[in-house]
Amino acid sequence: MQDIRWKALWLGLATVFICLIIWAATDAMTALAVFAAAILLYLISHLFWLHKLLQWFKKPDLNSMPIGAGIWEDVFAAIYYEKRRHSRSQAQISSALDRFRHAASALPDGVVLLNGNDQIEWCNPTAEHQLGLSMKQDAGQPISYLVRPVDFIQYLHRQDYSEPIKLKSWRNAGATLEIQLVPFGANQKLLLSRDISQVEKLETMRRDFIANVSHEMRTPLTVVGGFIETLMDMEGAVPESTRSYFSMMQEQTNRMRRLIEDLLTLSQLENSPEAPQESEIDLSALLNMLLHEGNSLSQNQHHITLDPVEPGLFIKGAPEELHSALGNLVSNAVRYTPKGESISLKLLLRGTNVIFSVCDTGIGIEQQHIDRLTERFYRVDRSRSRETGGTGLGLSIVKHILTRHQGHLEIESEAGKGSIFSAVLPQSRLIRKTVASVDSLP
Ligand code: ADP
Numbered sequence: 001m002q003d004i005r006w007k008a009l010w011l012g013l014a015t016v017f018i019c020l021i022i023w024a025a026t027d028a029m030t031a032l033a034v035f036a037a038a039i040l041l042y043l044i045s046h047l048f049w050l051h052k053l054l055q056w057f058k059k060p061d062l063n064s065m066p067i068g069a070g071i072w073e074d075v076f077a078a079i080y081y082e083k084r085r086h087s088r089s090q091a092q093i094s095s096a097l098d099r100f101r102h103a104a105s106a107l108p109d110g111v112v113l114l115n116g117n118d119q120i121e122w123c124n125p126t127a128e129h130q131l132g133l134s135m136k137q138d139a140g141q142p143i144s145y146l147v148r149p150v151d152f153i154q155y156l157h158r159q160d161y162s163e164p165i166k167l168k169s170w171r172n173a174g175a176t177l178e179i180q181l182v183p184f185g186a187n188q189k190l191l192l193s194r195d196i197s198q199v200e201k202l203e204t205m206r207r208d209f210i211a212n213v214s215h216e217m218r219t220p221l222t223v224v225g226g227f228i229e230t231l232m233d234m235e236g237a238v239p240e241s242t243r244s245y246f247s248m249m250q251e252q253t254n255r256m257r258r259l260i261e262d263l264l265t266l267s268q269l270e271n272s273p274e275a276p277q278e279s280e281i282d283l284s285a286l287l288n289m290l291l292h293e294g295n296s297l298s299q300n301q302h303h304i305t306l307d308p309v310e311p312g313l314f315i316k317g318a319p320e321e322l323h324s325a326l327g328n329l330v331s332n333a334v335r336y337t338p339k340g341e342s343i344s345l346k347l348l349l350r351g352t353n354v355i356f357s358v359c360d361t362g363i364g365i366e367q368q369h370i371d372r373l374t375e376r377f378y379r380v381d382r383s384r385s386r387e388t389g390g391t392g393l394g395l396s397i398v399k400h401i402l403t404r405h406q407g408h409l410e411i412e413s414e415a416g417k418g419s420i421f422s423a424v425l426p427q428s429r430l431i432r433k434t435v436a437s438v439d440s441l442p
Contacts, residue, residue, distance in 0.1 A: 004071040004074050004075075007070065007071050007074075008071060011042075011070070015035065015038045015039075016035075018034070018038075019031045019032075019034055019035045019038075022034050045069070045070070045072075046072075049066070049068055049069070049072040049075075052066045052068075053066070053072075053075070053076075053079075060083065062080065062083055062084060062087070065079070065080050065083075101122075101124075104124045105124045105125055107124060107126060108126060109126060109192055109193060109194045110123070110124060110126040110127030110128075110129075110130045110131060110191075110192065110193035110194070111123065111124045111126070111127055111190065111191070111192060112124075112127045112131070112133070112143065112190070112191040112193075113188065113189075113190060113191075114143055114181075114188060114189040114190070114191060115187075115188055116186065116187035116188060117142065118142050118143050118144060118156060118189070119140055119141060119142050119143070120133065120135075120138050120139055120140065120141055120142075120143055120146075121139065121188075122135065122139070123135055123138075126193075127191070127193055130169070130171070130177060130193045130195060131146070131147055131171075131177075131193060132146070132170070132171050133146055143156070143191065144156060148170070149167050149168075149170060151165055151167060152165065152167060152179065155179070155181070156181065161180065161181040161182065161183060161189075163180075164178045164179060164180035164192075165178070165179055165180075166178055166179075166196070166200075167179055169195075169197075174197065175195060175197045176195070176196050176197050176200045177193050177194065177195060177196065178193070178194045178196045179191065179192070179193050179194075180192045207267050207270050207271055208271075210263055210266075210267050211263075211264065211267035211268075211271065214260045214263040214264045214267065215264065217256075217260055218257075218260055218264075221253060221256055221257055221260065222257070224253055225250070225253040225254065225257060228246060228249050228250045228253060229250065231246065232246055232247070232250060255386075255389070255391075258389065258391050259391045259393070262391045262393040262394070262397065263393065265324070265393075265397055266376070266393060266396060266397055266400065269321075269397065269400040269401065269404065270400065276317075276318030276321055276404055276405075277318055278316050278317055278318055279316070279317075279318075279319060280314040280315070280316055280431055281314060281315050281316075281317060281319050281322060282313075282314055283309055283313040283314060283315055283347060284309040284310075284311055284313065286315075286319075286322070286323065286326070287306055287309050287345060287347060287356070288306065288309075289323070290306075290323075290326055290327055290330050290345060291304060291306040291345060293327060293330065293331075294330040294331070294333070294334055294343065294345070297330075297331055297334045298334045298339075298343075301339040301340065302334060302337060302339065302340070302341060302342065302343050303340075303341070303342040303343070304334075304342070304343045304344075304345070305342070305343075305344045305345070306344070306345045306346075307344065307345070307346045307347065309347050312432055312433045312434060313347075313430065313431075313432060313433075314430070314431040314432075314433060315354060315425065315429050315430055315431070316429045316430075316431060317405050317425070317429060318401075318404075318405075321401045321404070321405075322401065322405070324397065324401065325397065325398045325401040325402060325423060326356055326358075326423055328394045328395070328397065328398050329356075329358040329398065329421045329423065330343075330345065330358055331394075332358075332394060332395070332421065333358045333359075333360040333362065333419075333421070335388035335389070335390065336360070336362045336363050336384070336388070336419075337360040337361065337362030337363070337418070338362065338363070341360065341361045341362060341418075342360070342361055343358065343359070343360045343361075343362075344358075344359045344360075345357075345358055345359075346359065349427065349430070351427075352426060352427050352428075353424050353425065353426060353427055354424075354425045354426070354427055354429065354430050355422050355423070355424050355425075356422065356423045356425075357420055357421065357422035357423075358420070358421045358422075359418065359419075359420045360418050360419055360420075361417070361418040362418050362419060363384075363415070363416070364413045364414045364415040364416050364417050364418050364419055365380055365411075365413040365415060365419060366380070366415045367413075370411050370413060373395050373411060374395045374396055374398070374399040374409065375396065376392065376393055376396045377392040377393065378392065379392045395409070398423070402423055402424070402425070405425055405429065406425070406426050406428075406429075407423060407424050407425035407426065408424050409421065409422070409423060409424070410422040410424055
């Protein structure tokens with residue numbers, strides 16, 4: 001294709017040259033008339049091709065594209081080339097989109113595409129089946145009109161989608177769905193749903209099994225423990241030579257009892273995920289009780305302090321559960337801190353949280369263990385845990401209790417220097433009462 005500027009120049013020069021010849025052969029007027037006629041013709045031809053182009057744009061079909069003449073041939077060729085390239089890339093994009101849709105349709109998990117207003121843009125057949133959607137009828141509808149469980153609506157508005165939520169299926173009794181929102185692009189979201197009924201069933205079986213075994217073992221252990229104790233107390237019943245065996249048996253039965261009690265506590269916590277029976281707990285009284293329990297466990301061998309707690313502070317929660325969780329942190333501090341060292345208990349109000357922290361100058365924990373401490377039976381030093389009467393389940397129970405109160409456990413520690421275990425609860429659970437109203441409490 002020649003540059004159209006050259007074409008226009010050659011045409012102009014040729015017209016001028018012909019007019020000059022006409023001028024030489026005839027006169028100037030005739031040459032001027034021919035020049036004017038040539039320019040008029042040139043203008044008409046441009047208008048003609050421009051009209052053709054506008055006509056074609058109304059129905060831009062590649063097969064009906066005019067061929068053009070002169071410089072218009074180049075213009076039409078350029079448009080033809082560009083249009084063909086565009087159609088080809090459009091075909092590639094739509095085939096990629098089709099492939100994506102086919103792949104997403106074949107997914108065993110449900111996928112729903114939500115726009116910035118949480119309206120459904122697209123969903124795959126699994127999502128239609130699991131969530132009761134219909135792509136034909138529900139496209140453009142807000143997801144909150146169609147997926148109605150309160151937990152889901154709260155999750156949608158929470159803006160924190162780092163963890164998925166579990167929902168009992170409202171379409172299929174006994175089924176459980178795991179739903180996660182994944183933000184992407186400009187305010188859009190991907191909703192992923194997965195049927196986890198089988199996993200949940202296995203988990204329930206596991207929990208029931210542990211609860212049943214623990215429950216069944218409780219009675220025989222109590223009987224065995226009781227007999228050992230009676231025999232030890234009866235004068236002459238246990239010969240002096242075997243007395244040490246009996247006290248070992250007593251120690252081990254006590255250990256097993258503690259283990260079973262902790263296992264039962266854990267399975268009770270796991271089997272009733274709903275919020276516990278809550279009441280208002282006086283924080284000053286609770287913390288003083290923990291201080292007292294800590295001192296009696298330590299037999300006053302540690303220097304345990306409690307920072308003064310502002311009077312009139314109450315926390316909403318399950319009294320037994322919170323007492324057991326915070327007591328566990330105190331008892332761990334006593335068990336893992338050498339005699340003579342100090343332990344301090346503090347209540348802090350920081351940001352949106354109420355924090356109860358237990359700070360000790362004990363043996364501390366190496367960093368690599370910290371993330372795993374709340375796993376069941378995870379101990380840094382098995383023999384030390386056993387020596388001090390540990391079951392390896394304490395922090396697991398603490399974590400469960402705090403989670404049930406929308407809180408969490410924070411651990412800071414340095415081996416050889418000590419640890420800070422903090423039970424963090426939301427300040428929405430804190431109640432401040434004026435001292436007068438506290439005094440008038442029953
Ligand atoms: P255990 O019954 O073994 O104490 P826990 O679940 O209460 O079980 O604690 C898990 C592990 O965390 C313990 O075995 C111990 O290694 C470590 N740990 C807990 N509290 C402390 C602490 N205050 N200082 C040092 N290590 C601790």
